[in-house]
Amino acid sequence: MGFLIPREEISVDEIKALKEEVVANLLKRAVAQTGRPVTDFIVRDIFPKDDFDFNGCEWQNQSQLNSADTWEIDWYKELPDSKFVAFFGIQDHVMQAVPGSGVAEGGPFFGVSYRVGTNGATTREQIHLQNMQRWSYLTSGRGKNPVGFHKPVYYDGKETISAYLIGNAGVAQYAEQLELLGMVCEPIGNVISSVDKDTNPEGHSLGVPEDELTLADIKALRDETKTKLLDLYVKETGKARESAVVRDIFPKDDLSFNGVEWQNQTAISAADTWTEDWSKELPKTKFIGFYGIDYKKAASTPAAWKYMGVRYAVGSSGASTRKQIHIQKALKENITSVGCLRSARCFHRPVLYKGTETAYVSLIANTTISQYYDQLELLGLCVEPYGAVISG
DSSP, rough: OOEEGGGGGGOOOHHHHHHHHHHHHHHHHHHHHHOOEEEEEEEEOOHHHHHOOOOOOOOOOSSSSOOOOOOOEEEEEEETTTTTTEEEEEEEOOOOOOTTOOOOOSEEEEEEEETTEEEEEEEEEEEOOOOHTTTBSSSSSSSEEEEEEEEHHHEEOOOOOEEEESSOBBOTTOOHHHHHHHHEEEEEEEEEOOOTTTSSSSOOOOEEEEGSSSSOOOOOOHHHHHHHHHHHHHHHOOOOOEEEEEEEHHHHHHHSSSSSSSSOOBOOOOOTSHHHHHHEOOOTTTTEEEEEEEEEEOOGGGGGGGGEEEEEESSSTEEEEEEHHHHHHHOHHHHHHHHOOEEEEEEEEEEEEEETTTTEEEESSSBBOOOOOOEEEEEEEEEEEESSSOOO
16 A cells, blocks of 8 residues: 555544554554563654664755666665664655746655665555645745655564665755654663653653644643643642742743843754753742744755754753654745745643753754854743742
8 A cells, every 4th residue: 555645635633643553553563572561662753863874863865866767775774673663654855946937846756665674675665756746836935845644664673674766867865855754663761761750741752743733732732731830830849739820931031041032052063963052950949841842944945944853851961861853844834035934843742841950952953053043942831939920
């Protein structure tokens, strides 16, 4: 059943059901193969450099495509015995058209073949991409990256993933950003250090683009963050729920940023390397929770997006990771006029920090970045006693 369904032909509820199926099946496969309990495992976003030995933190074609109309291997990776991977969609981060030209937006790749073994001897699925490309059309200066979904393709520990591509022309190495949408299942402790019912109530670490959620879904995430923060406040302080106020985070006042807006606080001096952006030890009665990422950018092409991941850790050195979100899948909209501000929003289950804990946030990017260069906002809430800021 190797066929693609363009984003415009699948509902939000169907996408959610597809992802829930993938999470459940990955956990089942991990338990069956390892004999370990399901509580030993988490499911998280794929990071192509860390998980598949890519040259960088973003999805790019890893090999040169030498000939048109010919299947060629792009990359392969043998999985460790306790790592399990699933793919369920494809996103082409491409910009190819001018306003009003009537040219379909799409890159040079027209097929993805999911195979097994270093020589790709066995094919599990083979997906043609042109169906999703026709849905992304530029007529007024803006368009969205082609995205499509397909039946999940699974790889178990010790198997070798081989990804083959076919195009209508030769393609230089690292020239195109073709993302395979998927998830990784692995033991707790490999990347996500711990799952705690108070501060990381749902241990899975999965980012969801805004267009794959309803307004009710986003409200539910915000409400869950609020409820969990209040629960934590009551538990840790012994104070009544009614003594607390829930408010917006002000990064300068609450997290010691240099100013009132969300900006990267630290320069990225090395591409494809996790870099601490900021850390803050919270006062005893202040509690912070995050449930999403809003990346605001004034630029015209997919290549202008620089940040690819956010890591929520705890401790003065960030030794314990609570969530790690890859945000490339949320970078969908292209605007052909430089200077137009765009916003790419990616949501996730709440990650919380309680009083006296040190919140430690790291970022990873595909290039070096100057200090205070980009507006990368962490969507969240603050809970503290009445009188700290809000008087009544």
